[in-house]
Amino acid sequence: MEKGLLQKNKILGINILYIVSILPLIIFAFYKNGLMVYNNGETTMFLAFQYLIIPIIIIVLSYVFEIYYYLIIKKDSDCHNVVNSLAPYVNALCYLVCGPRDFLWVTIPLIIMFDILLKFIDNKWSINQIALFKCVLVALLAITGFYNNANLYELNNNLNPSLFDYFIGRSVGCIGTTSVLCCLIGYVVLLFNKYYKKEIPLLAILGYSIVAIIIYFVGGLSFTNLLIKTFKSGFIFAAIYVAPLSMATPVVKSGRIIYSLLIGMICAILVNIANFYMGIYIVILISSFLVPLFNKFKLSVS
Amino acid sequence: MKLTYKFNNDEKNLEINKEEYLAPENIIVYIREGDTVYVKNGDYVYINQLIKEASNGIKSYATVSGTVEMNEEEGIIKVVNDKTNSAFVSEEALDDISEVKKEVILEMCENLGIDYENKLIVNKLKNKSKVLIINAIDVEPYQFNNNYLFQDNVTGLLETTNLLAKRFNIDAHLILSKYDDNNVAAVREIIAKYNDINFKVIPDVFPYTTNQCIARKYFNAYKYDDILFLDTFALYKIYMALKEGLPVADRYITICFGEATKVYVVKTKYGANLGELIKNSLSESIENKDIYLNNFMRRVKCDNLESLVVSDNTKTIFIFDKQDIKASKCIKCGKCVDICPVEINPLAKVLDSACIRCGLCSYVCPANINLLSKEK
Numbered sequence A: 001m002e003k004g005l006l007q008k009n010k011i012l013g014i015n016i017l018y019i020v021s022i023l024p025l026i027i028f029a030f031y032k033n034g035l036m037v038y039n040n041g042e043t044t045m046f047l048a049f050q051y052l053i054i055p056i057i058i059i060v061l062s063y064v065f066e067i068y069y070y071l072i073i074k075k076d077s078d079c080h081n082v083v084n085s086l087a088p089y090v091n092a093l094c095y096l097v098c099g100p101r102d103f104l105w106v107t108i109p110l111i112i113m114f115d116i117l118l119k120f121i122d123n124k125w126s127i128n129q130i131a132l133f134k135c136v137l138v139a140l141l142a143i144t145g146f147y148n149n150a151n152l153y154e155l156n157n158n159l160n161p162s163l164f165d166y167f168i169g170r171s172v173g174c175i176g177t178t179s180v181l182c183c184l185i186g187y188v189v190l191l192f193n194k195y196y197k198k199e200i201p202l203l204a205i206l207g208y209s210i211v212a213i214i215i216y217f218v219g220g221l222s223f224t225n226l227l228i229k230t231f232k233s234g235f236i237f238a239a240i241y242v243a244p245l246s247m248a249t250p251v252v253k254s255g256r257i258i259y260s261l262l263i264g265m266i267c268a269i270l271v272n273i274a275n276f277y278m279g280i281y282i283v284i285l286i287s288s289f290l291v292p293l294f295n296k297f298k299l300s301v302s
Numbered sequence B: 001m002k003l004t005y006k007f008n009n010d011e012k013n014l015e016i017n018k019e020e021y022l023a024p025e026n027i028i029v030y031i032r033e034g035d036t037v038y039v040k041n042g043d044y045v046y047i048n049q050l051i052k053e054a055s056n057g058i059k060s061y062a063t064v065s066g067t068v069e070m071n072e073e074e075g076i077i078k079v080v081n082d083k084t085n086s087a088f089v090s091e092e093a094l095d096d097i098s099e100v101k102k103e104v105i106l107e108m109c110e111n112l113g114i115d116y117e118n119k120l121i122v123n124k125l126k127n128k129s130k131v132l133i134i135n136a137i138d139v140e141p142y143q144f145n146n147n148y149l150f151q152d153n154v155t156g157l158l159e160t161t162n163l164l165a166k167r168f169n170i171d172a173h174l175i176l177s178k179y180d181d182n183n184v185a186a187v188r189e190i191i192a193k194y195n196d197i198n199f200k201v202i203p204d205v206f207p208y209t210t211n212q213c214i215a216r217k218y219f220n221a222y223k224y225d226d227i228l229f230l231d232t233f234a235l236y237k238i239y240m241a242l243k244e245g246l247p248v249a250d251r252y253i254t255i256c257f258g259e260a261t262k263v264y265v266v267k268t269k270y271g272a273n274l275g276e277l278i279k280n281s282l283s284e285s286i287e288n289k290d291i292y293l294n295n296f297m298r299r300v301k302c303d304n305l306e307s308l309v310v311s312d313n314t315k316t317i318f319i320f321d322k323q324d325i326k327a328s329k330c331i332k333c334g335k336c337v338d339i340c341p342v343e344i345n346p347l348a349k350v351l352d353s354a355c356i357r358c359g360l361c362s363y364v365c366p367a368n369i370n371l372l373s374k375e376k
Helices: A010-039 A045-073 A087-096 A104-121 A129-144 A152-156 A163-168 A180-191 A199-219 A223-233 A235-242 A253-272 A279-289 B102-112 B116-126 B145-152 B154-167 B181-193 B211-218 B232-243 B274-282 B335-339 B360-364
Strands: B002-007 B010-021 B026-030 B050-053 B059-061 B066-071 B076-081 B131-135 B171-177 B197-202 B227-231 B250-257 B262-269 B289-293 B316-321
Touching: A010 A045, A010 A087, A010 A180, A010 A235, A045 A087, A045 A104, A087 A104, A087 A129, A087 A235, A104 A129, A129 A235, A129 A279, A163 A180, A163 A223, A180 A235, A199 A223, A199 A235, A199 A253, A223 A235, A223 A253, A235 A253, A235 A279, A253 A279, B010 B274, B050 B076, B102 B116, B102 B154, B102 B232, B116 B227, B131 B154, B131 B211, B131 B232, B145 B154, B145 B181, B145 B232, B145 B250, B145 B262, B154 B171, B154 B181, B154 B197, B154 B232, B171 B181, B181 B197, B197 B211, B211 B227, B227 B232, B262 B274, B274 B316, B335 B360
Parallel strands: B010 B262, B131 B171, B131 B227, B171 B197, B250 B316
Antiparallel strands: B002 B010, B026 B076, B050 B059, B066 B076, B250 B262, B289 B316
16 A cells, blocks of 8 residues: 655655765766876875775765764664765765865864764754865865865876866866866756755856856956856855755745855855855855845745 | 546546445434533434534534434443434425525524534624635545535535525635536536626645635635635535525545545445444455544544544545654755745744645655644
8 A cells, every 4th residue: 555655765865866966076086086196197096096985984974973873862763863864965065175185084084073063053053064164174274284276186287277178177176076067967966856955056056147247248257267267166066066955045935046146146256256266165154154034035924 | 436636746647436334333423511412312313303402503413313322421422223214304495495585594504503614604694705705626635525525416506606696695606626527517517507606617736725725816805704615515514404404414525545545435424433434335444554534744643543433524534554754853955835835934933823734844844844743
């Protein structure tokens, strides 16, 4: 007999789609930062494969911690909360926003600790975990003077990527955020996830495009230049993966529209005028704090 | 009967089986404090004989003929069916109801004290509602009682609507589901005779066929309180009161296994035991099943079907395999807000008074949270 939809483990399905959506990014990160560097003789086989091993370790460790948190600390009698947790997906995304040479193995405990810390406060605050992680990481690296987004191959070779290279992702940037193509493939996968807020990336890109067009006409930046800056800044990755993070986005449709357009517009200014690519994460982080405010933009009931 | 049914954007082709359970072994009437009981232990009662009257005027009638067994300690009046179907016949039965006067309509509705709903109807008619809407669509999910009731009594129901419109000088609108092909065709054939009725077909998409949603979408020029909504069953009760001078003894209930894997519409008697009804008319076991009354999405489980009898509030019975519904942490996906037909935020700690308790928010929740519950 049909059980109905009351107790189909829907979040497990959502989690699988989320993880599948980042697989192209992880594979491309392994190719760009691992294989390409290894082929040029600038790293060892083990270090090349770390780009594949580390995200797997992060996902597994995230589940281990979820088990500890729910079964031991929260004393849940079963593990449905563990199975349903979005932490592995979020933590894997945190890994993808790290720089390719940022003490990669150290990021594992850092990401997990971050997750633990936020678990105890996220009921009270609406925080975009990925954006916050990125801001903290960059601040730490900037203070210590280690902040650099180029991998060994990019560091040792003077590359001049074309627009197509930027689109494919063969350019300097975080581990998994450079490839617009992979992000778009991921977005297509996410479209099958009915709990993913798919309008947020579209509206953020729309808001971004409106401002970019104004800059094109008023500021005199060429169309190619605008596209290169957009691809280079990782805005597409942020719009598809970071901004729609369900825990830190408005639940009300009108709130979501304003949230997305605002992020897109401000990001366009920061990227194209101020050349401040890190600003994307700061904007998303600040917007996530304002989510309770965005949730107030709702249609009134007569 | 085969029909197309849309629910939560899914379109299903359903096959609905019609069954009857009109000769239950006994019927039960519960006695509550303040009720006036008109029968005593050992009495013989006929169908349509008054058994008790509640303090609010609601009257309960025998729906089978037989001997009364009273258990005052448990507050139960049981009528053991002798299966002779001996019934009272009213002297006030009419062949043609088209000439019935306004006062008679009010008096019949009031005197029969059919149910609480009819009390409201009488008050609304007296208070001059501006518009009468016959909502002939079953408003709960996977419910098909009105389809059959309407099909059985098309002419009588249209006559009654027309009469109410004329006598109370009120705009009458008949709302039918556009997927209800048989009834739509039947009404189209004869509606020209009833020129006081405006006929409208709308998509039957739960919960947009609830009175609140219909009022908001199609009749927003009127205040909600100025509208008198009647469902098919309430209208049928008025029709029976005018035509036969009698209360209604039997009704349709829908029995749904899973989410419409198997659907039965059973015609049965008021007061019949629901457990017996399922066992005898459908030959299905209800052991180890989860049972929900009327709307499974509200997640109010019925622990013991054996203790329930058919009443005005018994419209649909959902029978699911036993399942332990565990809620997990909210992922704030916003689906509950997106789907809410009255555009409120079900995640709010205190539910807005505009909530129609349709339960769709809980239904779409991937974390299985019961958003209608206070402990969310």
